[in-house]
Amino acid sequence: MARFVLAIDQGTTSSRAIVFDDAMRIVGRGQKEFPQIFPQSGWVEHEPEAIWDSVTHCIREALARARITLADIAAIGITNQRETVVVWERDTGKAIHNAIVWQDRRTAAFCEKLKGDGLEALFTEKTGLLLDPYFSGTKLSWLLDHVEGARAKAEQGALCFGTIDTYLIWRLTGGKSFVTDATNASRTLLYNIADNQWDDELLKLLNIPAVMLPQVMDCAADFGVTDAAVLGAAVPILGVAGDQQAATIGQACFAPGMVKSTYGTGCFALLNTGTDRVVSKNRLLTTIAYRMDGKTTYALEGSIFIAGAAVQWLRDGLKVIGDAAEAGNLAASADPNQQVYLVPAFTGMGAPWWDPDARGAMFGLTRNSGPAEFACAALEAVCFQTRDLLDAMHKDWQNGHDEMVLRVDGGMAASDWTMQRLADLLNAPVDRPAIIETTALGAAFLAASRAGLWPGMDEFAKAWARDYRFEPVMKEDVRLAKHTGWQDAVRRTLTHF
Numbered sequence: 323m324a325r326f327v328l329a330i331d332q333g334t335t336s337s338r339a340i341v342f343d344d345a346m347r348i349v350g351r352g353q354k355e356f357p358q359i360f361p362q363s364g365w366v367e368h369e370p371e372a373i374w375d376s377v378t379h380c381i382r383e384a385l386a387r388a389r390i391t392l393a394d395i396a397a398i399g400i401t402n403q404r405e406t407v408v409v410w411e412r413d414t415g416k417a418i419h420n421a422i423v424w425q426d427r428r429t430a431a432f433c434e435k436l437k438g439d440g441l442e443a444l445f446t447e448k449t450g451l452l453l454d455p456y457f458s459g460t461k462l463s464w465l466l467d468h469v470e471g472a473r474a475k476a477e478q479g480a481l482c483f484g485t486i487d488t489y490l491i492w493r494l495t496g497g498k499s500f501v502t503d504a505t506n507a508s509r510t511l512l513y514n515i516a517d518n519q520w521d522d523e524l525l526k527l528l529n530i531p532a533v534m535l536p537q538v539m540d541c542a543a544d545f546g547v548t549d550a551a552v553l554g555a556a557v558p559i560l561g562v563a564g565d566q567q568a569a570t571i572g573q574a575c576f577a578p579g580m581v582k583s584t585y586g587t588g589c590f591a592l593l594n595t596g597t598d599r600v601v602s603k604n605r606l607l608t609t610i611a612y613r614m615d616g617k618t619t620y621a622l623e624g625s626i627f628i629a630g631a632a633v634q635w636l637r638d639g640l641k642v643i644g645d646a647a648e649a650g651n652l653a654a655s656a657d658p659n660q661q662v663y664l665v666p667a668f669t670g671m672g673a674p675w676w677d678p679d680a681r682g683a684m685f686g687l688t689r690n691s692g693p694a695e696f697a698c699a700a701l702e703a704v705c706f707q708t709r710d711l712l713d714a715m716h717k718d719w720q721n722g723h724d725e726m727v728l729r730v731d732g733g734m735a736a737s738d739w740t741m742q743r744l745a746d747l748l749n750a751p752v753d754r755p756a757i758i759e760t761t762a763l764g765a766a767f768l769a770a771s772r773a774g775l776w777p778g779m780d781e782f783a784k785a786w787a788r789d790y791r792f793e794p795v796m797k798e799d800v801r802l803a804k805h806t807g808w809q810d811a812v813r814r815t816l817t818h819f
């Protein structure tokens with residue numbers, strides 16, 4: 323009997339596939355990067371075919387490392403970079419344009435126009451999002467306006483729109499399933515998260531024909547069966563969630579008040595608010611954490627665009643480290659008497675500031691400032707930004723949950739120095755789990771529990787294991803002084819202060 327589950331994690335810079343066994347252990351993995359395309363300043367695209375090739379490559383690699391074949395897989399779970407838009411022809415499956423990636427800012431002027439028309443409150447009320455180019459809706463609208471003949475074809479029902487999950491499912495099932503899940507839908511700016519359906523009024527405002535949208539399912543559902551002619555065996559796809567929601571699930575943040583923060587290229591913190599659809603007064607996003615058995619659990623989300631990317635800047639831009647793993651040691655050697663701050667607004671500032679025009683800045687440099695102070699400032703910036711998010715979350719939603727433990731994951735969570743500094747600057751414990759691949763784990767859980775291979779949510783939550791807890795040790799006056807310095811640096815960087 324098939325007793326393995328395959329998680330496909332399609333990320334912004336690479337795709338991963340991980341095989342888990344029925345005891346939730348990782349037995350094989352594959353990973354492949356694919357090209358990032360920057361056609362103009364602020365534009366970011368991916369070639370859909372390159373994404374597909376990377377996914378099939380790492381599925382083969384993961385299966386080979388696990389020494390099994392696809393026939394040994396009981397179920398597939400998919401998790402993906404969110405908001406990224408693909409449009410393809412319904413009859414040929416051919417994409418009409420490169421995918422427009424979540425980081426792409428080309429629709430900034432369109433968003434400003436919609437805001438100028440006084441529409442942001444309506445979009446926020448219905449979708450929980452803001453009018454920012456980050457989300458899918460305005461990108462889809464751009465494609466229909468700029469690819470010749472696209473709008474007419476879309477209106478005739480000849481085109482399909484999907485986030486990456488939808489596109490992969492379409493390809494894996496040989497064009498038989500045209501579906502998404504509620505978490506991915508909730509990032510499009512087209513989906514009403516209160517009514518749980520595509521919103522006709524918003525579709526009209528963005529001029530998007532409903533006929534091109536996929537069917538929205540729960541996160542654990544029957545998404546289709548892989549076409550044996552495509553992958554070599556027919557396997558059911560039983561779980562789907564956007565990557566940050568999948569990490570929330572993988573971290574077993576199932577109780578209201580639980581919060582996780584994922585430190586990859588960017589950083590995304592999600593606070594489970596249960597059935598409360600909290601509307602943020604502090605410019606956080608309201609999003610669907612997961613939908614199971616028709617019941618929606620909501621989250622408040624804070625999105626920071628630069629986290630591990632600041633470490634990449636130390637490595638590739640400044641060349642003060644040769645490898646990301648060296649950043650912590652270098653930061654540890656910084657002079658504690660220097661107050662150097664980096665505001666890493668390299669691509670604008672995300673939550674809770676949402677300032678697309680801000681650019682990065684450093685403050686407090688002296689003639690003694692060197693690589694160590696730069697590294698310290700870069701890593702501390704990620705911690706300070708997390709604090710800004712969590713402070714905003716607590717202003718928006720108290721519900722008696724003053725005591726907070728943050729569950730962390732993502733590549734940067736491997737840095738002990740950064741995680742200790744995070745606990746210090748938050749003045750809260752930080753828990754790093756034993757399985758750091760929480761995104762894939764979340765997708766695997768959705769699929770494996772539906773297949774009856776793994777237990778349900780309660781048992782899964784009990785199985786969550788800690789690798790290490792970082793306890794705050796920094797003196798209160800030091801923490802306060804640092805935080806005040808950071809707030810001042812942010813104020814001086816933002817364009818709208």
Ligand SMILES: Nc1ncnc2c1ncn2[C@@H]1O[C@H](COP(=O)(O)OP(=O)(O)O)[C@@H](O)[C@H]1O
Pocket residue numbers: 333334335336585586587588629630631632633634646647648649650732733734735736737740
């Ligand atoms: N030991 C480390 N210390 C600090 N940053 C790290 C470390 N290891 C990896 N990173 C950073 O984490 C990021 C990679 O994390 P990952 O979760 O794979 O990101 P993504 O899924 O966004 O590609 C990179 O930006 C890298 O610079």
Ligand SMILES: O=P(O)(O)OC[C@H](O)CO
Pocket residue numbers: 332333334335402403404405424564565566586587588
């Ligand atoms: O691919 P990641 O891990 O950088 O995550 C991207 C997010 O889903 C964007 O919202």
